[in-house]
Amino acid sequence: MIREKSMSQVAKAASSASRDAEVLLSVRNLRTEFVTSNGTVAAVRGVDFDVHRRERVAIVGESGSGKSAMAMSVVGLLQHPGRVVGGTVELNGRSLRGRKDAELARVRGKEVALVFQDPMSAFDPIRTIGAQMVESIRAHQRVSKATARKIAADMLGEVGITNPAQRLSDYPHQYSGGMRQRVLIAMALVNSPDLVIADEPTTALDVTTQAQVLELLDSLVRDRGAALMLITHNLGIVAGYCDSVKVMYAGQLVEEASVPELFGRPAHPYSGALIECVVRPDRERIEVLPSIPGSLPDPTKPIAGCPFEPRCPRGAGDPLCQSETPLLLQIGNGPMPHAAACHYAEEVVR
Amino acid sequence: MATRLPASAELGVTAVLIALGSAMLFGAFAVYRRKRGADIALRTASTLAMGTPSFWFALVMLLIFSVQLGVFPGPEGRLSPTMAPPPTWTGFYTLDALRAGQFLVFLNAVWHLLLPAAMIALGPFAFLSRLFRGQLRNSAREPFVVVSRSRGLRRGQVFLRHVVPNSVLPLVAATSLLFAELMTGSVLIEKVFAWPGVGSATVDAILAKDFAVVQGVILLSAALYVTVSFLADITYALIDPRIRVGS
Numbered sequence: 001m002i003r004e005k006s007m008s009q010v011a012k013a014a015s016s017a018s019r020d021a022e023v024l025l026s027v028r029n030l031r032t033e034f035v036t037s038n039g040t041v042a043a044v045r046g047v048d049f050d051v052h053r054r055e056r057v058a059i060v061g062e063s064g065s066g067k068s069a070m071a072m073s074v075v076g077l078l079q080h081p082g083r084v085v086g087g088t089v090e091l092n093g094r095s096l097r098g099r100k101d102a103e104l105a106r107v108r109g110k111e112v113a114l115v116f117q118d119p120m121s122a123f124d125p126i127r128t129i130g131a132q133m134v135e136s137i138r139a140h141q142r143v144s145k146a147t148a149r150k151i152a153a154d155m156l157g158e159v160g161i162t163n164p165a166q167r168l169s170d171y172p173h174q175y176s177g178g179m180r181q182r183v184l185i186a187m188a189l190v191n192s193p194d195l196v197i198a199d200e201p202t203t204a205l206d207v208t209t210q211a212q213v214l215e216l217l218d219s220l221v222r223d224r225g226a227a228l229m230l231i232t233h234n235l236g237i238v239a240g241y242c243d244s245v246k247v248m249y250a251g252q253l254v255e256e257a258s259v260p261e262l263f264g265r266p267a268h269p270y271s272g273a274l275i276e277c278v279v280r281p282d283r284e285r286i287e288v289l290p291s292i293p294g295s296l297p298d299p300t301k302p303i304a305g306c307p308f309e310p311r312c313p314r315g316a317g318d319p320l321c322q323s324e325t326p327l328l329l330q331i332g333n334g335p336m337p338h339a340a341a342c343h344y345a346e347e348v349v350r
Numbered sequence: 351m352a353t354r355l356p357a358s359a360e361l362g363v364t365a366v367l368i369a370l371g372s373a374m375l376f377g378a379f380a381v382y383r384r385k386r387g388a389d390i391a392l393r394t395a396s397t398l399a400m401g402t403p404s405f406w407f408a409l410v411m412l413l414i415f416s417v418q419l420g421v422f423p424g425p426e427g428r429l430s431p432t433m434a435p436p437p438t439w440t441g442f443y444t445l446d447a448l449r450a451g452q453f454l455v456f457l458n459a460v461w462h463l464l465l466p467a468a469m470i471a472l473g474p475f476a477f478l479s480r481l482f483r484g485q486l487r488n489s490a491r492e493p494f495v496v497v498s499r500s501r502g503l504r505r506g507q508v509f510l511r512h513v514v515p516n517s518v519l520p521l522v523a524a525t526s527l528l529f530a531e532l533m534t535g536s537v538l539i540e541k542v543f544a545w546p547g548v549g550s551a552t553v554d555a556i557l558a559k560d561f562a563v564v565q566g567v568i569l570l571s572a573a574l575y576v577t578v579s580f581l582a583d584i585t586y587a588l589i590d591p592r593i594r595v596g597s
Binding site: 108109 | 491493494496500502503504511512515516590592
């Protein structure tokens with residue numbers, strides 16, 4: 001009961017702030033589990049959020065916080081032994097839950113596309129890049145192979161591959177890591193999806209290439225009027241490429257805010273700690289890199305109280321934090337929606 | 351030897367085709383359907399097939415299908431005694447009969463081939479189907495499978511176009527070795543079915559202390575192993591671009 005009330009409050013706040021923006025993706029109370037020999041791992045524990053058309057959202061959280069599991073649940077590609085156990089997912093107003101594989105296949109790549117983390121293993125090693133691109137194009141567009149090849153070459157050129165028509169005949173192992181990530185982006189965007197989910201798209205790349213790839217992804221997404229859901233554990237890249245941020249911890253959203261709001265006035269102690277951990281060259285030299293002590297709670301056990309309580313600088317040992325799970329509630333009356341799941345959010349935000 | 355080698359080879363080729371074909375079919379089915387029952391059935395069948403002595407099983411099958419039911423011929427060699435062999439071209443009765451347009455001879459030759467070939471195929475089938483099943487399961491877990499599906503390919507499409515092609519490589523290696531082995535004949539099965547092949551010739555030669563023949567058979571099988579391995583290596587490069595050398 002309490003949970004539903006908070007959901008409607010958040011939803012109302014979000015819609016009033018962006019009345020003109022149409023909701024593209026709507027996720028409600030999404031829950032995902034992995035059944036393992038050590039017990040059932042609750043990877044996503046009831047997540048609610050909306051992504052609007054052309055919005056660029058970052059999902060931030062440390063490893064194991066459920067970001068990727070949530071993304072894969074949205075598109076129905078969660079791998080065994082993971083499964084979605086509850087909640088709704090609506091894209092373009094149509095539900096994606098409980099649909100047949102063939103129906104979902106028409107949506108994947110066309111309405112929602114994914115850019116994956118590891119460009120080394122994302123391609124079939126024994127088929128040419130061209131064959132794999134043509135296959136993707138023809139999965140959604142009724143064009144001849146020759147036409148699809150032309151579209152593929154144009155797209156490769158757009159992501160900065162030189163001699164694109166020739167390179168179509170090359171195999172994945174003939175491309176460098178950075179080039180492969182570009183090809184992966186090209187393949188994701190070739191059918192002009194409405195939403196691009198990028199799951200740690202630059203983690204496998206070196207730092208100099210990371211910026212180029214993000215720049216490329218950003219410009220392609222803007223050109224095509226797509227929305228972007230950028231999943232990352234690196235808050236540093238969020239500021240430059242996203243409009244709003246959702247912070248995830250232990251399978252739950254703990255804070256939602258616009259980028260300036262989150263960096264300027266974090267309302268959840270976890271978000272504050274994450275921001276502290278961003279290495280900033282303009283600050284004075286420090287001997288020890290900042291980190292958050294402790295680790296994520298055991299995902300096989302139900303969480304009593306606030307999941308961040310044992311690691312929290314504000315609430316560790318606090319009886320309220322230990323007993324009651326804080327809800328994601330709107331804070332303040334600012335022009336931008338800002339919600340946090342912390343009993344002391346109003347205090348922390350100051 | 352000129353008639354014995356083709357006789358064994360024809361039997362061997364048929365056996366390999368049966369083993370490979372059914373192994374791929376069953377392996378793919380068990381993995382694709384993800385049904386526990388299908389998987390357990392396949393593994394049980396292959397364990398039994400691996401553990402059963404094929405010559406004994408061949409005798410049992412002869413008893414059932416030839417003596418009792420009469421659907422397959424008895425141990426009478428490559429053709430019915432009333433049937434004349436087709437004019438020699440390759441030495442494979444099936445191919446020669448087709449070339450000569452003798453359709454009845456072709457059918458008769460196939461009819462005589464099936465049971466002994468199936469018996470020889472038993473062990474290789476068990477081995478190949480397990481190998482293929484394992485490979486398919488590994489390939490199905492590769493990240494590119496999820497990536498392909500995220501681009502809008504259906505599960506079946508990804509399975510046929512990406513998972514299967516990425517799983518056949520070890521099958522080529524295993525099949526090539528089996529091939530070399532089976533070309534020079536299976537001693538016991540040839541004896542059981544009175545097949546006039548290299549295997550039974552070798553047994554006769556050893557018993558007659560005719561060592562020239564034994565040496566010939568050994569040389570022949572060595573040559574076959576080398577040739578078949580070479581062909582397998584070429585097939586590798588055709589399947590997997592990463593193995594290709596040079597520019």
